[in-house]
Amino acid sequence: MNRIFRPFLDKFVVVFIDDILIYSRTREEHGEHLRLVLKILKAKQLYAKLSKCEFWLDEVKFLGHVISAEGIDVDPAKVESVLQWECVRTVTDIRSFVGLAGYYRRFIEGFSKIVAPLTQLTRKEQSFIWTDACERSFEELKRRLTTSPVLVLPDSGEPFDVYCDASHQGLGCVLM
Numbered sequence: 001m002n003r004i005f006r007p008f009l010d011k012f013v014v015v016f017i018d019d020i021l022i023y024s025r026t027r028e029e030h031g032e033h034l035r036l037v038l039k040i041l042k043a044k045q046l047y048a049k050l051s052k053c054e055f056w057l058d059e060v061k062f063l064g065h066v067i068s069a070e071g072i073d074v075d076p077a078k079v080e081s082v083l084q085w086e087c088v089r090t091v092t093d094i095r096s097f098v099g100l101a102g103y104y105r106r107f108i109e110g111f112s113k114i115v116a117p118l119t120q121l122t123r124k125e126q127s128f129i130w131t132d133a134c135e136r137s138f139e140e141l142k143r144r145l146t147t148s149p150v151l152v153l154p155d156s157g158e159p160f161d162v163y164c165d166a167s168h169q170g171l172g173c174v175l176m
Contacts, residue, residue, distance in 0.1 A: 071152035107148035112170025
């Protein structure tokens with residue numbers, strides 16, 4: 001699917017395995033994008049099951065995110081699973097939690113620094129000792145995930161400012 005839609009990826013199409021998301025700035029533009037995608041599917045003899053399709057949505061849940069004209073937010077169902085997460089007791093538990101949190105790292109300022117105590121516990125030579133720093137890291141990640149900001153698209157008509165920084169523990173940048 002990625003090969004088929006390559007010219008349109010990140011312009012108005014997102015493909016994940018067999019899921020296709022079409023996005024547009026206006027209804028007219030969306031009609032054109034939708035027609036183009038359906039035409040390509042037909043030409044390649046690929047079929048979309050109508051019962052699995054949703055059209056003309058103002059808000060869509062896609063790959064753990066809620067996407068709308070306002071921006072991109074974490075899916076509330078994922079937030080709920082974070083809130084219900086029990087205290088971690090094993091390296092496997094830590095990897096699962098850090099994996100979920102890492103998927104949403106773009107929503108968490110300073111993610112690398114916050115997660116560092118947990119990441120250290122997953123190293124082979126490290127003994128598993130749950131410290132106060134680990135508990136603070138775990139609780140802070142939960143708090144940040146459940147109060148994450150909405151990511152918005154920049155206004156392409158305005159100049160951008162990019163702020164970057166890096167350390168031995170992580171790097172980050174912000175587009176303002």
